Amino acid sequence: MTEDISNDENKTMVARPQTVMLMGTSSHVGKSILATALCRIFHQWGRRVVPFKAQNMALNSYVTKDGLEMGRAQVAQAEAAGLAPAVDMNPVLLKPTGNACSQVVVDGRPIGNLSAKEYHKGKSVELWQNVTAALGRLATQYDTIVIEGAGSPAEINLKADDIVNMRVARYLHAPVLLIADIDRGGSLAALVGTLELLTPEERALVRGLVINKFRGDVTLLQPAVDFLEKKTGKPVLGIVPHIDDLGIDDEDSVSLEEKEAASDMKKELTLAVIETPKISNFTDFEALADEPDAQVVYVKTVAELRAAKPDAILLPGSKNTTQDLLHLRRHGLEGAIAEAVAGGTPLIGICGGYQMMGEEVRDPLHTESENDAVRGLGYLPMVTTFAAEKRTVQVKADCPALEFLDGALCAKGLPGYEIHMGRTDFTVPVRHPFHITWQGAERVNVWDGALRDDGQCFGTYIHGLFDHDGFRRQFLNVLRHKKGLPELPIQRNRRREKERAYDRLAETVRNALDMKQLCAIMKTAAAECKEWHDDGPVDTMKELLQNE
Structure with a gap:
């Protein structure tokens, strides 16, 4: 869809912002890049859009103007949205140090090193109040929030102490797009399997499916789309092509594998x-x-x-x-x-x-x-x-x-x-x-x-x-x-090229997704939700749903 469906209503600050949340069937399926694309698209349409990820685990970090530390993925998303990066976009950052330990950075400041067990079995739910406080501040400034999840929402061993996936979606009543990476293989099974592992209430929040990193003739995938929609009852909102040479900063060192595979080119x-x-x-x-x-x-x-x-x-x-x-x-x-x-x-x-x-x-x-x-x-x-x-x-x-x-x-x-x-x-x-x-x-x-x-x-x-x-x-x-070798004049304008990269990404994703349907989903979800629920830390997702 290339139609610009922005209008005055979309550009007017409302009592509660419209939201969309991107979750994946696993890590590295393209959530960060698709969130960046949506930030750019909504920014181009004149919306006051902001990115958000409650908890990031990454060694690529950034320092904001006020000297606070945040994850690099939300920096790229902020740039795509025309914003200066701010720590409210990523209130919790985990920086692995080794031996299943991470430095925990909260609201831009390190609070110490914790083991995975110490963090997931106690500390994470304590930080839920920092997550909701950041969301509250963003809600007063922006009319659209593009939210990124982490890993998969179906990781049963982590769900009880989750503060980044379904707990955020439930708190905001945010419509969820579930993304699979078809380049890896097994994407259909991953989508169906992830939905099967969610509770009925969680599945209801998933309002669309997205197949990412597709190579080849998209018409050949139509039987798979028909199967997914019939099997899951969820619409496939788009098939996003694989985009080479994005020119956008990577989130973490997992992407180094792709860099190594592409490093056989020969330059001077x-x-x-x-x-x-x-x-x-x-x-x-x-x-x-x-x-x-x-x-x-x-x-x-x-x-x-x-x-x-x-x-x-x-x-x-x-x-x-x-x-x-x-x-x-x-x-x-x-x-x-x-x-x-x-x-x-x-x-x-x-x-x-x-x-x-x-x-x-x-x-x-x-x-x-x-x-x-x-x-x-x-x-x-x-x-x-x-x-x-x-x-x-x-x-x-x-x-x-x-x-x-x-x-x-x-x-x-x-x-x-x-x-x-x-x-x-x-x-x-x-x-x-x-x-x-x-x-x-x-x-x-x-x-x-x-x-x-x-x-x-x-x-x-x-x-x-x-x-x-x-x-x-x-x-x-x-x-x-x-x-x-002879000297060369300046070859590249880094800032201008990054802006072009965001525009290119936005155009590709806008053409691949049914943006009209996505915006209708976001608008309906915002209208259905009268208030956000300040549930505080809870022990299980079931208790969270019962409290609501």
Whole structure:
């Protein structure tokens, strides 16, 4: 459907916002991307639309203007909706640290590390009040809320303490779209099976089915559509095609498998990202991967690193720096990196990767792990000590003259953010490549990062440096010069291309979904619901339904 069915009624703030909730038959079926598409579509129609996900589990996070931490998926959805990211869009964030434990971030601030059992058998339902409070604030500002679930609503072992799937749908009386990924296979069985495992009350909330990531002639799928509608009594609202090269930031490292599968293309420059078990914020390198002359490959082994023959090695952030550092050592990657650096390959570290490049990483409070201290890689004269408080702040920085290899990188107004618990001290004076001029709304005079004397290795705490078009091109041009290749002018406009990507995604999904029927479903659901029920924490979904 390409018809623009927006009208004055849709654009007028109502007593309660219209809602739609996207749930999946499993993780990674495309909920985040489809939610992003709907945010863009409603934004294009002039609605005041906002994304929401009660609880996110991801290592890719972001820092808002007010210094609060949230999941990256809702950042992309906010951008698609024309909004600045705000923590109310994702009030609970779980950041896995290892050994079935996660750092729990509530309303943008970490409250500690909990095991999966501790979280799911007590803490999660306590946080339901934070979820409803965030929804209440959003409801006063927006007329449409696009809600993303997590995993599957049919995970029986987690349902009693659920605060992200059906509990949210029941609380809002939100119509649910159930999504399956046909590219994986078994999508029909997944849709039917998921519905069968829901209670009658939960099934009633599912108002439509969506088949995602379809390749080929959609008419060949009609018998399957007819079967699904007859079997389930639910309409299939659309069959969304597989979209290549979305150009939108990924939610978490599960998508690295797809990146690895697509990394066999050959470009003039190869950048190797060391993929550690607790890699975080790999979105720092997305802009580099979009350049026409650079390919970014993620390597896990010595053999992969050597086979890549990279022009630069990138050490990414980590949610467990000491454990990832020990992983490099145990699996021979420390020696392989040293071998490459000795041969002239530059090494760049960001956040956790930067900390690893020092002489030692200390964790006396066991903030991230049980390791008191771990010897670093030794490329920079510094020691990092983990503190009790996490540093989360947006920054703006200048790069006065970073003497990188045989070139120099210069840039002003580099936007980025810091998100780390480590505090770094230098054992001898060093050259700092970045001058931070703003931290949040405060003007400052702070130097960041460290540059090795020979200009071959540098690190920084600033995430997002390579999103700056000029800095990114200068960096690649220095690598090109080292290989005897001519320099290139700026090739990409990152911000403009992201906007085009959101528009392209919206057009594809708008053409694939029956938007007229979806809007009618949303309008009817909002009219049927007179109020939201503040049920508070309960032990089971059955009790929740009885309370209502």
